[in-house]
Amino acid sequence: MSNLLVVGSMAIDSVKTPFGEREEAVGGSATYFSISASFFARIRLVAVIGRDFPEDTLNFLGERGVDLAGIERSHGETFRWKGEYGFDLNTARTLETRLNVFQAFRPQVPPAYQESEYLFLANIDPELQASVLDQVKSPRFTACDTMNFWIEGKRQELLETLRRVDAVVINEAEARELAGESNIVRAARKVMAMGPKTVVIKRGEYGALLFQNDTIFSAPGLPLENIYDPTGAGDTFAGGLMGYLASTGDLSHAGFRRAVIYGSVMASFNVESFSYDRMRSLTAAEVHSRYGQFSDLAHFERL
Amino acid sequence: MSNLLVVGSMAIDSVKTPFGEREEAVGGSATYFSISASFFARIRLVAVIGRDFPEDTLNFLGERGVDLAGIERSHGETFRWKGEYGFDLNTARTLETRLNVFQAFRPQVPPAYQESEYLFLANIDPELQASVLDQVKSPRFTACDTMNFWIEGKRQELLETLRRVDAVVINEAEARELAGESNIVRAARKVMAMGPKTVVIKRGEYGALLFQNDTIFSAPGLPLENIYDPTGAGDTFAGGLMGYLASTGDLSHAGFRRAVIYGSVMASFNVESFSYDRMRSLTAAEVHSRYGQFSDLAHFERL
Numbered sequence: 214m215s216n217l218l219v220v221g222s223m224a225i226d227s228v229k230t231p232f233g234e235r236e237e238a239v240g241g242s243a244t245y246f247s248i249s250a251s252f253f254a255r256i257r258l259v260a261v262i263g264r265d266f267p268e269d270t271l272n273f274l275g276e277r278g279v280d281l282a283g284i285e286r287s288h289g290e291t292f293r294w295k296g297e298y299g300f301d302l303n304t305a306r307t308l309e310t311r312l313n314v315f316q317a318f319r320p321q322v323p324p325a326y327q328e329s330e331y332l333f334l335a336n337i338d339p340e341l342q343a344s345v346l347d348q349v350k351s352p353r354f355t356a357c358d359t360m361n362f363w364i365e366g367k368r369q370e371l372l373e374t375l376r377r378v379d380a381v382v383i384n385e386a387e388a389r390e391l392a393g394e395s396n397i398v399r400a401a402r403k404v405m406a407m408g409p410k411t412v413v414i415k416r417g418e419y420g421a422l423l424f425q426n427d428t429i430f431s432a433p434g435l436p437l438e439n440i441y442d443p444t445g446a447g448d449t450f451a452g453g454l455m456g457y458l459a460s461t462g463d464l465s466h467a468g469f470r471r472a473v474i475y476g477s478v479m480a481s482f483n484v485e486s487f488s489y490d491r492m493r494s495l496t497a498a499e500v501h502s503r504y505g506q507f508s509d510l511a512h513f514e515r516l
Numbered sequence: 517m518s519n520l521l522v523v524g525s526m527a528i529d530s531v532k533t534p535f536g537e538r539e540e541a542v543g544g545s546a547t548y549f550s551i552s553a554s555f556f557a558r559i560r561l562v563a564v565i566g567r568d569f570p571e572d573t574l575n576f577l578g579e580r581g582v583d584l585a586g587i588e589r590s591h592g593e594t595f596r597w598k599g600e601y602g603f604d605l606n607t608a609r610t611l612e613t614r615l616n617v618f619q620a621f622r623p624q625v626p627p628a629y630q631e632s633e634y635l636f637l638a639n640i641d642p643e644l645q646a647s648v649l650d651q652v653k654s655p656r657f658t659a660c661d662t663m664n665f666w667i668e669g670k671r672q673e674l675l676e677t678l679r680r681v682d683a684v685v686i687n688e689a690e691a692r693e694l695a696g697e698s699n700i701v702r703a704a705r706k707v708m709a710m711g712p713k714t715v716v717i718k719r720g721e722y723g724a725l726l727f728q729n730d731t732i733f734s735a736p737g738l739p740l741e742n743i744y745d746p747t748g749a750g751d752t753f754a755g756g757l758m759g760y761l762a763s764t765g766d767l768s769h770a771g772f773r774r775a776v777i778y779g780s781v782m783a784s785f786n787v788e789s790f791s792y793d794r795m796r797s798l799t800a801a802e803v804h805s806r807y808g809q810f811s812d813l814a815h816f817e818r819l
Contacts, residue, residue: 231698300698395534395603397721398741418700419722422739431813433734436725438701470816501819508818510734513773515811516804 215353216328217459219246220259220320220345221335221448222292223266223284228487229297232441238488239270240294242335242358245445248492249452249479250333251277252500254459257326259283259345261318263291273493283323287314302443302484303417304386322348331459333451334378336360339371346377354464356380356411358451364391372407380411382451388414397422398429413454413473415447423473425466432473433511435481435503442487446480449492453479478503518656519631520762522549523562523623523648524638524751525595526569526587531790532600535744541791542573543597545638545661548748551795552755552782553636554580555803557762560629562586562648564621566594576796586626590617605746605787606720607689625651634762636754637681639663642674649680657767659683659714661754667694675710683714685754691717700725701732716757716776718750726776728769735776736814738784738806745790749783752795756782781806 221243227236243260250256256279264286275281292315295308320341327350334342334357342357349355355378363371364387371391375381381404389395392403401412401424412424420434454476461468478500485491524546530539546563553559559582567589578584595618598611623644630653637645637660645660652658658681666674667690674694678684684707688700694710695703704715704727715727723737757779764771781803788794 396741396743398739416722419719420734420736429739429813430816431723431736431739432816433723433736433814436701436732436734438699440699467817471819474816504819508816510732511736511814511816513733513735513777513811513814514770516774516807 215254215330215459215462216257216326217250217254217331217333217455218257218259218322218326218329218349219243219250219333219335220322220342221246221337222315223260223262224292224294225266226293226444226488227295228442228444230302230442231298231300233487235442235487239267240444240488241292242445242448244270245448245483245489246333246335246452246455247274247279248277248489249449249483250456250459251279252479252495252497253453253456253475254331256280256456257283257329259320259322259326261285261287261314263287263289263314266291283321283326285318285321287317289314296444298443302440305444320345330354331455332356333455334358334374335448335451339363339367339374342374343370343377346374354379354458356382356451356455358382358447359387359391361387361390375404376408378409380413381409382413382415382447382454384415384417384447388412411469415450417443417446421450421473421477423469425469428466430470430473432470432477433507434477435507435510437481437485440484443484445489446484449483450476450480453477474504474507475500478507518557518633518762518765519560519629520553520557520634520636520758521560521562521625521629521632521652522546522553522636522638523625523645524549524640525618526563526565527595527597528569529596529747529791530598531745531747533605533745534601534603536790538745538790542570543748543791544595545748545751547573548751548786548792549636549638549755549758550577550582551580551792552752552786553759553762554582555782555798555800556756556759556778557634559583559759560586560632562623562625562629564588564590564617566590566592566617569594586624586629588621588624590620592617599747601746605743608747623648633657634758635659636758637661637677638751638754642666642670642677645677646673646680649677657682657761659685659754659758661685661750662690662694664690664693678707679711681712683716684712685716685718685750685757687718687720687750691715714772718753720746720749724753724776724780726772728772731769733773733776735773735780736810738780738810738813740784740788743787746787748792749787752786753779753783756780777807777810778803781810
């Protein structure tokens with residue numbers, strides 16, 4: 214099994230949805246990604262936490278086999294995010310962001326991680342993403358996420374990072390904004406022209422699109438009766454996708470299609486509860502069974 | 517091949533989208549439905565037109581084998597609709613509606629049509645839909661569409677119609693409003709409890725969901741580089757779906773899945789130009805080839 218390195222945020226979130234709220238729960242892109250990917254591969258995690266980050270989560274990550282040697286423990290408070298969702302669970306409204314220890318975060322990839330074969334750059338400053346690319350020697354496959362804040366504020370730096378990665382995993386609105394193009398097919402082609410040969414576009418409850426060469430794969434979203442909190446769905450999706458690729462080493466187009474489904478599987482679990490609660494009790498058997506549900510959901514006969 | 521009867525509107529539309537505009541082009545739910553369904557089955561059309569309705573369209577319908585004996589020619593002007601779309605092509609803004617001859621429309625099903633095996637009640641007053649159900653003797657399969665106007669203004673009458681049909685084909689916002697439930701799975705179950713054993717939910721570019729018993733099928737939307745006008749997409753979808761069912765007589769669940777894909781195929785063509793322009797030159801070979809594109813788009817390996 215290959216090693217998968219992720220660099221991103223570990224956070225404490227306060228989230229309100231139409232179905233409840235949760236104060237000071239663990240979140241952060243790297244946290245969600247790592248837990249999700251740990252169902253498939255050996256994960257190495259580079260992030261920064263403050264002295265108030267729950268030991269309980271670190272223990273859980275350790276139990277799931279996540280290598281924590283790359284976590285920097287700083288003296289301040291952990292990054293905090295506060296947000297809410299309306300009935301349209303696809304869009305979060307940020308109420309407050311306190312960077313805290315994240316402000317001075319300069320990712321240091323430990324020597325033991327520099328030979329990682331798979332690398333995911335979660336949504337952080339594209340300059341930091343580039344610095345991580347500088348530190349990892351010859352990864353087999355690299356992917357990044359980003360957000361509107363960087364698309365608007367650090368476009369040149371982001372374009373530099375995009376030139377250097379194999380794949381980008383972003384949501385629909387981000388793809389449109391990045392490309393300056395409302396049509397999603399043309400937006401994806403423009404993003405591919407920026408560098409990444411693989412573009413994955415997340416569409417929340419509507420699933421995801423995978424673009425490679427001239428081929429498009431449309432993955433369904435699993436219609437769920439109970440969705441409590443979409444926070445972390447995108448990172449959980451990326452974790453399943455990258456974790457599956459790293460576990461099989463199969464970078465064929467068919468392999469990517471399966472990886473997108475595994476990403477969707479993991480995201481579908483994560484939204485069923487607040488924080489990463491659902492993934493706490495999740496089993497490998499449940500993961501594989503839900504892949505089967507996706508097959509049943511999307512299958513129709515060729516003619 | 518079975519006979520498929522449709523009752524709905526024939527209209528003259530003026531439409532503006534971000535990609536162009538068209539004044540006084542032929543539209544109407546029954547028009548779009550009939551043209552689309554004519555690729556699969558023998559269509560019988562009950563509607564009303566004014567003296568200004570283009571002969572050209574009637575000729576085209578005739579060439580496509582649509583039986584026009586049920587079209588009532590009235591002395592006033594044809595029903596007119598004027599609307600526009602923003603970049604979110606999923607929602608139309610109605611600028612003007614002039615009912616004209618449609619105001620007094622009381623659908624009369626000709627005796628020769630009363631034994632039709634398949635029946636589609638396009639979006640008209642639910643009381644008129646019920647009157648059509650009264651006139652058709654023992655249809656094998658019936659489906660209806662509706663809209664927010666009737667959900668809000670004639671709820672009891674609509675519920676009566678829903679009790680009497682086998683299927684309902686509505687869009688996502690309509691399903692939510694009809695059920696009073698934002699979660700789409702629970703909304704669909706509530707609509708099923710109103711009568712229809714089959715619920716098809718149209719999601720525009722995101723595809724469609726089919727609900728039957730405890731099974732859900734998710735059909736993808738075909739990502740298109742050029743979308744000019746979504747007007748009539750829902751009716752064209754319903755036409756492909758019902759036309760395919762009528763052509764095969766296969767009402768199995770697998771048959772419904774294929775029918776939903778054929779509906780999606782037809783809608784994907786229709787949005788490629790204004791009015792029904794794309795369907796004018798469309799061939800059966802193109803229809804079947806695009807079904808193959810949907811297969812390629814959605815396929816992933818079971819494990």
